[in-house]
Amino acid sequence: MPTHAPLVPPGAAYYPVQSAGDTRSYAFLLVPGFTLLAFSSAVEPLRIANQLSQKPLYRWRVLSEGGRPVASSSGITVAADEALGPLDRETDLMVCAGNIPSAAAGSAVVATVQRHHRFGGTVGGICTGAFALAHAGVLEDRRFTLHWENQPGFLEDFPRLVPTSNRFESAGRTLTCGGGAASTDMMLSLIARDHGADFAAMVSDMCLRTVLAGAAPEQRSSLAALMRSRSPALIAVVKLMNEHLEDTLSLEELSDAAGCSRRHVERLFKATVGETPNGFYRGLRLDRGRNLLSTTDMTLLEVATACGFNSVSHFSKCFKARFGTVPTRFSHRSRSPSRMARA
Structure with a gap:
């Protein structure tokens, strides 16, 4: 392949590099x-x-x-x-x-x-x-x-x-x-x-970046920042939910792992996110299903199973309630590349 000459555009700011080495x-x-x-x-x-x-x-x-x-x-x-x-x-x-x-x-x-x-x-x-x-x-x-x-x-x-x-x-x-x-x-x-x-x-x-690479290594904001919560119990429960989207945990198991009562977890969710724990958990699983439908060629049954649903019909009903459309219309295989593009 041909070699292109490096571009060295003019600019007002200058910072010397003593030993540039090879391009x-x-x-x-x-x-x-x-x-x-x-x-x-x-x-x-x-x-x-x-x-x-x-x-x-x-x-x-x-x-x-x-x-x-x-x-x-x-x-x-x-x-x-x-x-x-x-x-x-x-x-x-x-x-x-x-x-x-x-x-x-x-x-x-x-x-x-x-x-x-x-x-x-x-x-x-x-x-x-x-x-x-x-x-x-x-x-x-x-x-x-x-x-x-x-x-x-x-x-x-x-x-x-x-x-x-x-x-x-x-x-x-x-x-x-x-x-x-x-x-x-x-x-x-x-x-x-x-x-x-x-x-x-x-x-x-x-680049108008005030923080160099390495100071904030993770792609996503912390759960605490996203949920605007300082409750360790709430953050622990949501973290467990995200880690068990396929092999779902009961509310009792989640509460025990967070070291608090079921009633306390229910109050935390109502006060912080305005949902029941089960409703919030179901939303996370459905969001994963939407992601898999739009980015993979998995069948509807495979997606439902990967999101912890026991049947396609239950998954489809919950999916439509959350997203306003049936999952078959959201499938990767039924969507054009232009609609798949990230905004």
Whole structure:
């Protein structure tokens, strides 16, 4: 593949880098429905690093199958520089995907990842790009992550591969992140590795980020923050509910584990979330079902079972009550790619 000259744009801010070393190369492989926010959040720190240092620290190019433009999840199309093909081993290959995991599992994409990793290159997955890495067989015995929304569906496809809840992971020659702003976190960590924490902090400031990568490693806010609750018992019960969506626990079991009475748990839920514990628990299970229907090819029976329902009819009735539509109309297999895109 041809080599592109690094972009070193002018800028008012300046931060000297004494020993720049060789220019590091990145290739961003876009698949249909990729998340534009995650892609741009990965590229911009590289551009800012070059701009701040006024040196060609990084170069990047965009790849796609056939070299064709690729539509993002927002409908905005991005042109590719090149078609898929062999890369030199010094180039880091990053698969940029979105809320259609199957797009990252195409044979040409998976073969490109396999080939590059086999010949010593680093491969990465942005947002749901980890699906490509999993199909390529490079995630065995490695820490990795992907967007939290798509982790349940990923686990159904790859039950032996368990992603972390962290915003990004760096494990040898594999890099993964949850997408969105986590792409910036991951690239800041790589810039810090290459040119030091002080320089990475300046890049972070240019991104208007006041916290460097690593200070808030998890993708999602804590349960306490989400629920605006300081009750350890309530937080413990909700955590248990999330851990037992398929093998559901009774309210007595939940209360015992939290070290309080059933009546106390009921009062906590009413006062804090305005629901009964069972109603809240059912909502969590139905939300998981909605996720699995929209991101996997699981049958309705499989989804109902994975969400702790004893029958499809009961699951369907509860699903319609919560979401206003029957689950068959929400199925991944009955929805077009444009409707599957993440907002």
